[in-house]
Amino acid sequence: MRGDQAMLLRALSALLTYPDQALHDAWKEIDEVIRAARGLSPTVRKELLALVGDLHRTDPYDAEARYVDLFDRGRSTTLNLFEHVHGDGRDRGPAMLDLRQRYLDAGLEPLGNELPDHLPVLLEYLSCRDAAEVRETLADCAHILRAIGNRLLHKQSHYAAVFAALLDIAGVKGLDPHAPIPAPEDLDKSWEERPAFEPPVQTSTAQRPT
Structure with missing residues (x-):
């Protein structure tokens, strides 16, 4: 793989990680990688640079809260790809x-607590692979990437630029700002918080006849 594409994949992976201080400190390097990368349309490059600038200017606590709201509070935009395919079904484990x-066959040992299907992890892996495998892998999950990106467009989020990139x-069809977006309740029902205990049985407060 060309070195600039490997660097771009790492930059895109970084942009999808939790926006902690390390990401905030790396904004200039990420900006330079995006400006130098080949193969991006001018529109996508401009949108990526807007995301980098937004992350740099936004108060860190606000950036963290926004990230959690977007990616950690529902299935519709989760970065765990198999959630979009298998949900909580039994096929997710074998996948x-x-x-x-x-990853292991490629000599790469996943680090950290993220699951193998977490998109930033997959992009880090792809940054070490040849261009043909990168295109094939991204094309295989393009329907998922497009669905997440379209939902982010609907939310007017700069993060949509990563999925467009x-x-x-x-080399496949890009995002569609006019794509119909499923209602949140159709996608996120299984993510609703459930109480720790069953509610107490309601008893009548009417006084018994004596």
């Missing part, structure tokens, strides 16, 4: 093991 084995790299 996760297969993906982890793919990944579709650019894959």
Whole structure:
């Protein structure tokens, strides 16, 4: 793979990680990588640079809260890709093991607490692979990337630019701002918080006849 594409994939992976101080400190390097990268449309490049600038200017606590609201509070924009395919079904476990084995076969040991299907983890892996595998892998999950990106467009989030860039790299159809967006309740019902205990049985307060 060309070095600039590997660097771009790492930059895109970084942009999708939790916006902590390390990401805030790396904004200039990420900006330079995006400006130098080949294969991006001018529009996508401009949108990526807008995201980098936004993350740099936004108060860190606000950036963190926004990230959690976007990616950690529902299935519709979760970065765990298999959630979009298998949900909580039993097929997700074997798929996760297969993906982890793919990393291990390439001589890469996943670090940290993120699951193998977490998109930033996948992009880090792809940054070490050849261009053909990158295109094939991103094209295979393009429908998921497009769905997440379209929902982010609907939310008017700069993060949509990352998904537009990944579709650019894959050489497939990009985002569609006019795509119909499923109602949140259709996608996020299984993510609703459930109480720790069943509510107490309601008893009548009417006085018994004596």
